[in-house]
Amino acid sequence: MSYKLGEVILSRETIARRVREMAEEIANDNGRDKGLVVVGILTGAAFFLTDLVREMPEDMDVRVDFMSVASYGDSTTSSGVVRIFHDLKSSIEGKNVLVVEDIVDSGLTLSHLIDLLNGRNPASLKVCVLLDKYERRKTEVKVDYCGFRIPDKFVVGYGLDCAGMWRHLKDIKYVIEE
16 A cells, blocks of 8 residues: 655644643643653654643753654554553653653553553653544543644654654645555
8 A cells, every 4th residue: 555645734833833832731730840751652742742842931840751652553543552662761650740642543552551651650640642533532531731633534744654654744744545
């Protein structure tokens, strides 16, 4: 199967504006004096996480760590099997944690990850996603901060890929299967 790029669903300007709004909301909700460990889910969320934390106030204690988990491989649908390739470098016990993910659709990967991280006894655990394909949900997942709800179409750009392609795009576009 081959793929080609479709139309822009979210422009870089629209994304940047929403990321600024989300950073402000997160900072207001979490308090600048409490400290926040922001856990980015590689590789897709790296672009979003970077822009998000750069928009947070300078006087806020923000720490960044990463995990690498996958359930897609080279497919456009989740396999439902979650694999952890890279775990956190630091303990999150007793800390306020914000999981940053590029997209949530079935909820299977994120649900597994939330259970795993809650087992490490954080003081709080919240979830921030750039994109939400809510109609594809197979399991309920609480999303505390959501950038955009999108239709059930495969998208790429701004960190999201299709079989490793198109992460570098500044806009988010639909993918068309040929």
